[in-house]
Amino acid sequence: MSIIQVRDVTKVYLLGKTQVHALRGVSLTVDKGEFLSVAGPSGSGKTTLLNLIGCVDTPTTGLVEVGGLDTSKLTERALTDLRLHQIGFIFQSFNLVQVLSVFQNIEFPLLLQGGLTKAERAARVNGLLEATGIGEYGRHRPSELSGGQRQRVAVARALVTRPALVLADEPTANLDSQTGQNIIDLMRDMNRKDGTTFIFSTHDPKVMAHASAIIRIADGLVAVRELVGATA
Amino acid sequence: MLLVDLQVAARNLTRHTRRNLFLGAALASVTGLLVLLGALTAGIEGSMMESATTLMTGDVNVGGFFKVTSGSAAPLVSGYPKVLEATRAAVPELDYYTVRGRGWAKAVSDSASMDLVLGGVDIAHEPAVRRVLQPIGGTLDELARPNTMLLFQGQAERLKVSVGDVLTLSAPTERGVNNTVDVRVVVVVKNVGIMSAFSAFIQADSLRGLYGLSPEATGAIHLFLKDRGQSALVAARLREEFQRQGWRVMEPDPQPYYMKLFQTVPSEDWTGQKLDVTTWEDELGQFKQFIWGIKVFTGLLVFILMVVIVIGILNTLAIAIRERTREIGTLRAIGMQRRKVLWLFMLETALLGLAGCAAGALGASALAAGLNAAAIRVPEAVQLFLSQEHLTFQLRAADAVSDVLLLTLVTVVASLAPALRAARLKPITAMHHIG
Ligand SMILES: Nc1ncnc2c1ncn2[C@@H]1O[C@H](COP(=O)(O)OP(=O)(O)O)[C@@H](O)[C@H]1O
Numbered sequence: 331m332s333i334i335q336v337r338d339v340t341k342v343y344l345l346g347k348t349q350v351h352a353l354r355g356v357s358l359t360v361d362k363g364e365f366l367s368v369a370g371p372s373g374s375g376k377t378t379l380l381n382l383i384g385c386v387d388t389p390t391t392g393l394v395e396v397g398g399l400d401t402s403k404l405t406e407r408a409l410t411d412l413r414l415h416q417i418g419f420i421f422q423s424f425n426l427v428q429v430l431s432v433f434q435n436i437e438f439p440l441l442l443q444g445g446l447t448k449a450e451r452a453a454r455v456n457g458l459l460e461a462t463g464i465g466e467y468g469r470h471r472p473s474e475l476s477g478g479q480r481q482r483v484a485v486a487r488a489l490v491t492r493p494a495l496v497l498a499d500e501p502t503a504n505l506d507s508q509t510g511q512n513i514i515d516l517m518r519d520m521n522r523k524d525g526t527t528f529i530f531s532t533h534d535p536k537v538m539a540h541a542s543a544i545i546r547i548a549d550g551l552v553a554v555r556e557l558v559g560a561t562a
Numbered sequence: 563m564l565l566v567d568l569q570v571a572a573r574n575l576t577r578h579t580r581r582n583l584f585l586g587a588a589l590a591s592v593t594g595l596l597v598l599l600g601a602l603t604a605g606i607e608g609s610m611m612e613s614a615t616t617l618m619t620g621d622v623n624v625g626g627f628f629k630v631t632s633g634s635a636a637p638l639v640s641g642y643p644k645v646l647e648a649t650r651a652a653v654p655e656l657d658y659y660t661v662r663g664r665g666w667a668k669a670v671s672d673s674a675s676m677d678l679v680l681g682g683v684d685i686a687h688e689p690a691v692r693r694v695l696q697p698i699g700g701t702l703d704e705l706a707r708p709n710t711m712l713l714f715q716g717q718a719e720r721l722k723v724s725v726g727d728v729l730t731l732s733a734p735t736e737r738g739v740n741n742t743v744d745v746r747v748v749v750v751v752k753n754v755g756i757m758s759a760f761s762a763f764i765q766a767d768s769l770r771g772l773y774g775l776s777p778e779a780t781g782a783i784h785l786f787l788k789d790r791g792q793s794a795l796v797a798a799r800l801r802e803e804f805q806r807q808g809w810r811v812m813e814p815d816p817q818p819y820y821m822k823l824f825q826t827v828p829s830e831d832w833t834g835q836k837l838d839v840t841t842w843e844d845e846l847g848q849f850k851q852f853i854w855g856i857k858v859f860t861g862l863l864v865f866i867l868m869v870v871i872v873i874g875i876l877n878t879l880a881i882a883i884r885e886r887t888r889e890i891g892t893l894r895a896i897g898m899q900r901r902k903v904l905w906l907f908m909l910e911t912a913l914l915g916l917a918g919c920a921a922g923a924l925g926a927s928a929l930a931a932g933l934n935a936a937a938i939r940v941p942e943a944v945q946l947f948l949s950q951e952h953l954t955f956q957l958r959a960a961d962a963v964s965d966v967l968l969l970t971l972v973t974v975v976a977s978l979a980p981a982l983r984a985a986r987l988k989p990i991t992a993m994h995h996i997g
């Protein structure tokens with residue numbers, strides 16, 4: 331069953347008076363439980379595609395469906411709810427809340443959702459702190475962490491609500507290969523155990539190798555969709 | 563969640579210490595000024611009303627006018643004992659009363675002259691006058707003697723007289739001739755506000771002598787009630803009662819009697835006696851207008867300040883929020899609703915506003931208390947005007963609190979526009995915002 335439907339999507343940015351065609355007619359279907367890699371050179375439109383799927387931006391033309399819902403038909407409120415409850419987003423630049431501690435940053439989406447007790451929230455956050463290898467930094471502020479550590483906080487924040495879909499924009503780009511491997515393993519784990527759908531962009535072949543499928547895009551077009559050997 | 567919200571708001575405030583200190587200080591100074599002005603106005607109002615009410619009017623007054631011809635008027639109640647009797651029977655709320663002569667004369671000394679509104683008093687039966695007036699020369703008791711007069715300090719200075727000196731009072735009578743009487747100044751009292759500019763007291767029978775009136779005539783009966791709040795009610799009842807008993811009664815007209823004497827009554831087409839029942843609010847109309855004027859002035863000042871402050875706040879907040887547009891974008895992207903974003907910013911400005919304004923109000927209160935304690939002399943020229951000899955602030959906690967709340971509200975409202983703008987951006991646009 332598909333969780334994402336993208337059909338004939340184009341995205342044109344306006345840079346002053348020049349139009350930048352970031353996506354020129356992309357179509358793809360993502361099934362539930364996929365562990366999908368979006369690969370392509372810098373500037374090919376990976377981030378743009380993820381933003382559209384993650385409902386933080388809107389396409390110029392074309393259709394984006396998330397969980398069977400046409401996102402162009404949803405109100406801003408419904409879209410926000412969709413982002414909060416269905417989607418976890420790991421941004422290329424970590425985008426943490428500077429005035430909150432690491433623990434609080436990770437806990438924040440849970441607070442927005444409401445529903446869990448303090449103890450339940452703490453259990454989840456601590457579990458992710460451990461899993462991402464930053465267990466001892468819970469009380470620190472993001473500004474006290476290295477780039478790699480911040481990236482792990484961003485990952486933990488995206489995973490904490492156990493969303494159906496996780497979008498990760500170059501999640502390992504700022505990490506050393508060991509940490510990158512840990513993060514990929516963590517995501518792979520969630521994918522296997524909970525059936526969480528993952529879409530992550532990367533241009534690292536080692537990372538791509540973990541994917542169940544790879545979408546290669548170039549110049550704002552899907553070049554090819556490859557199946558990788560180890561499919562889930 | 564609220565705790566986290568508060569924490570986020572508070573931490574955001576401490577992150578931009580300099581800017582927020584500036585904003586807080588601006589708010590504090592405006593609140594402080596507001597509180598100080600309010601307290602000063604209240605102080606003026608307090609002293610002015612105190613003196614004016616006790617000296618010029620009772621809670622309810624039974625006065626009247628006597629017209630020999632339709633073109634003249636005298637502020638008279640003839641045959642007052644009967645009026646008094648009827649009044650006492652009709653007003654069980656009465657605490658006590660005084661009987662006042664009313665007049666108007668030119669006071670002439672050896673070297674100067676001035677017009678005075680005269681009150682004819684029986685000093686033995688004037689507890690309020692004794693309470694409010696502070697002699698600086700002579701004694702009030704002396705005013706019981708025939709042909710004696712009380713002057714306020716400013717008048718004595720203007721007429722260049724002191725206790726023991728003799729003045730000539732010259733008054734137009736009903737028949738159009740000027741009567742005169744010589745009176746001795748037996749007591750000079752401290753000024754008590756604007757009323758001491760133009761009114762003075764003389765012994766009651768001397769006033770009757772000046773106008774050639776019988777002992778049964780007086781100016782007005784001042785009634786002091788147990789509860790001043792009943793004034794309007796009692797006045798209405800008295801009008802009805804007098805009419806029922808055959809007196810002619812004037813329509814209610816909220817003006818002090820001397821305004822009626824000089825402006826309205828002489829042009830009315832009737833002769834003989836009419837009674838005029840007024841309340842203290844009617845008689846003090848001009849004082850109230852004056853205080854209203856002060857309030858309008860301070861209100862305007864405050865309004866201008868507010869506009870300046872709001873513009874300043876808007877600017878500073880706009881900068882602050884622009885700087886945080888990326889953060890807002892992130893929060894929106896991970897699922898924070900717009901109203902929540904707004905709420906966070908409102909919380910932040912509310913905290914800042916509350917802290918700043920409360921600090922300002924506290925500072926102003928301390929300053930006012932200090933100035934009160936220092937008992938700073940008001941310059942002579944302004945003393946009369948402000949009804950105050952020393953600068954007196956009357957602090958009212960409720961007023962200060964409402965000032966703080968009002969300004970906090972203004973701040974919060976001012977922050978809404980920029981916050982709304984940031985919250986409305988597409989999350990990704992906000993996240994890519996530079997600056
Ligand atoms: N906000 C933007 N305004 C203008 N051009 C943009 C914007 N975002 C991306 N682009 C352009 O769109 C194209 C695709 O960008 P992006 O999706 O970020 O590629 P990738 O993530 O694969 O590096 C690039 O040419 C980039 O310069």
Ligand SMILES: [Mg+2]
Nearest residue numbers: 376377422499
């Ligand atoms: Mg990118």
